[in-house]
Amino acid sequence: MALAAENLRADYGEGSPVLEGVDLALEPGRFLALAGPNGAGKSTLLRCLAGLHLPQAGRVLLDGRPLAAIPPRRRARILGYLPQEVGPAFPFTVAEAVALGARVAGHGRWFETRPGRECREAVRRALEQVDALDLEERLLGELSGGERRRVLVASVLAQEPRYLLLDEPAAMLDLHHQAWLFSLFRRFCREGLAVLCVTHDLNLAATFADEILILDRHILRARGAPAEVLREELLHEVFGERLELLPRPGRAPAVLPR
Amino acid sequence: MSAPAPQTRLRPALLLGLLAAAGLAAAALGLALGSEPVRAWQGLVEVLGRERAQWTEDGRILALRLPRVALAWLTGAALAVAGAVLQTLLRNGLATPFTLGVAAASSFGAFLGIAFPAFALPWLGGERSLALGAALLETWLVLAVARRSARADGLLLAGVTLNFLFGAATLFVRYLADPYDLARMDRWLLGSLDATSLATPASLLPWLGAGLLLLLFRVRDLDDLAFDPELAAARGVRVETSRRLLLLATALLTAGVVAHAGPIAFVGLLVPHALRPFLGLRHAALLPACALLGGAFLILADVLARTLPALLAGLLPEAFGRSSELPVGLVTALIGGPFFLALLLRRG
Numbered sequence: 231m232a233l234a235a236e237n238l239r240a241d242y243g244e245g246s247p248v249l250e251g252v253d254l255a256l257e258p259g260r261f262l263a264l265a266g267p268n269g270a271g272k273s274t275l276l277r278c279l280a281g282l283h284l285p286q287a288g289r290v291l292l293d294g295r296p297l298a299a300i301p302p303r304r305r306a307r308i309l310g311y312l313p314q315e316v317g318p319a320f321p322f323t324v325a326e327a328v329a330l331g332a333r334v335a336g337h338g339r340w341f342e343t344r345p346g347r348e349c350r351e352a353v354r355r356a357l358e359q360v361d362a363l364d365l366e367e368r369l370l371g372e373l374s375g376g377e378r379r380r381v382l383v384a385s386v387l388a389q390e391p392r393y394l395l396l397d398e399p400a401a402m403l404d405l406h407h408q409a410w411l412f413s414l415f416r417r418f419c420r421e422g423l424a425v426l427c428v429t430h431d432l433n434l435a436a437t438f439a440d441e442i443l444i445l446d447r448h449i450l451r452a453r454g455a456p457a458e459v460l461r462e463e464l465l466h467e468v469f470g471e472r473l474e475l476l477p478r479p480g481r482a483p484a485v486l487p488r
Numbered sequence: 489m490s491a492p493a494p495q496t497r498l499r500p501a502l503l504l505g506l507l508a509a510a511g512l513a514a515a516a517l518g519l520a521l522g523s524e525p526v527r528a529w530q531g532l533v534e535v536l537g538r539e540r541a542q543w544t545e546d547g548r549i550l551a552l553r554l555p556r557v558a559l560a561w562l563t564g565a566a567l568a569v570a571g572a573v574l575q576t577l578l579r580n581g582l583a584t585p586f587t588l589g590v591a592a593a594s595s596f597g598a599f600l601g602i603a604f605p606a607f608a609l610p611w612l613g614g615e616r617s618l619a620l621g622a623a624l625l626e627t628w629l630v631l632a633v634a635r636r637s638a639r640a641d642g643l644l645l646a647g648v649t650l651n652f653l654f655g656a657a658t659l660f661v662r663y664l665a666d667p668y669d670l671a672r673m674d675r676w677l678l679g680s681l682d683a684t685s686l687a688t689p690a691s692l693l694p695w696l697g698a699g700l701l702l703l704l705f706r707v708r709d710l711d712d713l714a715f716d717p718e719l720a721a722a723r724g725v726r727v728e729t730s731r732r733l734l735l736l737a738t739a740l741l742t743a744g745v746v747a748h749a750g751p752i753a754f755v756g757l758l759v760p761h762a763l764r765p766f767l768g769l770r771h772a773a774l775l776p777a778c779a780l781l782g783g784a785f786l787i788l789a790d791v792l793a794r795t796l797p798a799l800l801a802g803l804l805p806e807a808f809g810r811s812s813e814l815p816v817g818l819v820t821a822l823i824g825g826p827f828f829l830a831l832l833l834r835r836g
C-alpha cells in the first residue's frame with residue numbers, strides 16, 4: 231500500500247528532461263514535504279504522481295497498480311491533488327467550489343440541481359478543517375489570496391482521499407494558518423492518510439513533516455528526517471549561499487536568510 | 489474585517505418553476521397576438537379537437553401560429569443551451585453557439601442551395617439539408633483539427649479559423665449569385681421562424697434529442713470544467729473526451745435549429761449571461777433554466793416581429809406599409825444589444 235514512483239523521467243516535449251530517475255514512495259501515515267528551487271520540477275513531479283502528466287520513462291504505482299490502469303473517477307476517490315494555481319472561469323461561491331470536491335467522495339447524486347443535505351454537510355466539515363467556515367457564502371474571486379488558498383485546500387479535502395498531493399497549499403497563508411494547516415496534515419497522517427506537500431518554507435516543513443525531500447535540477451538530491459536534510463553544505467549547494475542555519479537544541483536547525 | 493454581502497443564489501426549483509410559467513405565458517401571447525385578431529382559445533380547441541374541415545377562421549389562424557410558436561420555443565431553447573455549454577467549454581462568457589463556426593457553415597450550405605438549386609437535393613428538404621450538412625461537416629473538421637493540434641486552446645483556434653474560412657466561402661458564393669438570390673440570402677441571415685405545419689418543429693427533435701442526450705451524460709463534467717480543467721482532470725474528468733462530446737452536443741443543437749430558422753443572434757449569448765449570477769455553476773440547473781428562458785424569449789421576440797410592423801405602419805405608412813413582419817433575428821439583435829450593454833454597465 232503506497233503511492234510509488236519508480237525511476238521517473240519526465241519532460242515537456244522539448245529535449246531537456248524536467249525529472250530524471252526519481253524514485254519515491256509515499257506510504258500511509260507519512261507526511262512528506264517536497265522543497266527545491268523554482269523550476270526544479272516539484273510541480274511536474276506532483277502532476278506525474280497525480281496521473282496528470284505522463285512520464286517519458288518509469289512508472290507510478292498506486293497501491294501496486296499502474297496509475298494509468300485505474301479509471302480516473304476511482305483514482306480521484308483515492309488521490310486528492312491541489313494544483314499550484316487554480317483559475318475558475320466564472321464566479322463560483324466558496325460552497326459551490328468545495329461541493330465539487332465533495333461530489334467526488336460520493337456526497338450527492340449524479341444529477342442534482344443543487345447540493346443535497348449530505349453534500350452541504352461535507353462542505354461545512356471541509357471548510358471547518360481549514361478555518362474557513364465563515365466564508366461559505368462568499369464568492370471565491372472576492373476572497374483574499376490566503377483565504378482563497380485555504381478554500382481550495384478544503385475542496386481537495388472534501389474529496390476524502392487517502393493520499394493528498396498538495397502543491398504549495400500554504401503559499402500566501404499567514405503564520406497562524408500555516409501552522410494550522412500543517413498540524414492538520416500531521417493529524418491526518420496519524421489517522422492513516424498520506425500527505426505529500428510542496429513548500430518553500432523549510433522551517434514549516436521541519437516542524438511538522440516526517441521527512442523532507444529536496445528536488446534540485448531534475449533529480450531528488452536528498453530525502454530524510456528534517457535534522458538529516460537541513461545541513462549547511464547541502465542547502466548552500468542547492469539554494470546558494472544566501473542562507474544560514476541556526477542550531478536549536480533537540481530540534482532541526484532553523485533556516486534563516488542571510 | 490468588513491465582509492462583502494454573501495452571494496445570493498436562487499433555489500433552482502423556484503426559478504425553474506417561474507421560468508416554466510413565463511414560457512407558458514409567452515406561448516399564450518404567441519398564439520393570441522399577431523397581425524390578425526383571433527379568439528385564440530377557441531382556435532386552439534378546434535385545432536386540437538376537430539377535423540380540419542370543421543375549422544373556423546380562428547382554427548385556421550391558430551393552425552398557422554402553433555407550429556411557429558413551437559419552432560420559436562425549440563430554437564430559443566436550443567440556442568441558449570448551446571451558448572451556455574460553449575461559454576463553459578471555452579471558459580469565456582462572450583462565447584456564443586456560433587463562435588466555433590457552426591452558423592457560418594450553415595450559411596454557406598444554405599447559400600449554396602440558394603445560388604445553385606441543383607446542389608440542394610430537393611428530396612431532402614433543399615437548402616436546409618445543405619445547411620445542416622455543412623454545419624456537421626464543419627464540426628467534424630473542428631474536432632479533427634483540434635485533435636491533431638498539441639495546443640491547449642486547439643478547439644478555440646480550430647473553430648475560429650474555420651469560422652473565417654466558411655465566412656470567406658460564403659462571401660464567394662454571394663459574389664457568384666444574382667440579385668434576387670442575394671435578397672433571399674439576406675433574409676436567411678436575418679432568421680425566420682416560418683413554419684407551416686408541426687412537421688417542421690418535429691423534424692428538429694432528433695437533432696435536439698441527440699444533443700440533449702449527450703449533455704445529460706456530461707453535465708457533471710461541465711461543472712468541473714468551468715472551475716478548472718487541471719482540477720477537473722484530477723477529479724476524474726476525461727477532459728479531452730468530454731470537450732469533444734460536449735462540442736458535438738452543441739453542434740447538434742445549433743445545426744438543427746439554424747438550418748431551419750437561420751443564425752438568430754444574441755439568444756445564445758444573452759440568456760446564459762442573464763441566468764448565471766442567480767444559479768451559479770450547477771449546469772444541471774443552469775441548462776434547463778437556459779432552455780426555458782431561451783424558449784420564452786424567442787417566442788416573445790417573434791411576437792414583436794409579427795406585431796411591430798402593424799403598429800409602426802399606423803405611425804409611418806410610407807416606410808412600413810408593405811412588410812407584414814420583421815425578421816426575428818433583427819428583433820433579437822435590437823433587444824439583445826442594448827440589454828447586454830445595460831447588463832455590462834451595471835456590473836462594471
Ligand SMILES: Nc1ncnc2c1ncn2[C@@H]1O[C@H](COP(=O)(O)OP(=O)(O)OP(=O)(O)O)[C@@H](O)[C@H]1O
Pocket residue numbers: 242248266267268269270271272273274275314
Ligand atoms: N507546461 C509546461 N511546458 C513547458 N515547460 C514547462 C511546463 N511546466 C513547467 N515547465 C518547465 O519545467 C521545469 C519544472 O517546472 P515545475 O513547474 O515543475 O517547477 P517547480 O519546481 O514547481 O517550480 P516553482 O517552485 O516555481 O513552482 C521548469 O523549467 C519549467 O520551465
Ligand SMILES: [Mg+2]
Pocket residue numbers: 272273274314397
Ligand atoms: Mg511549482
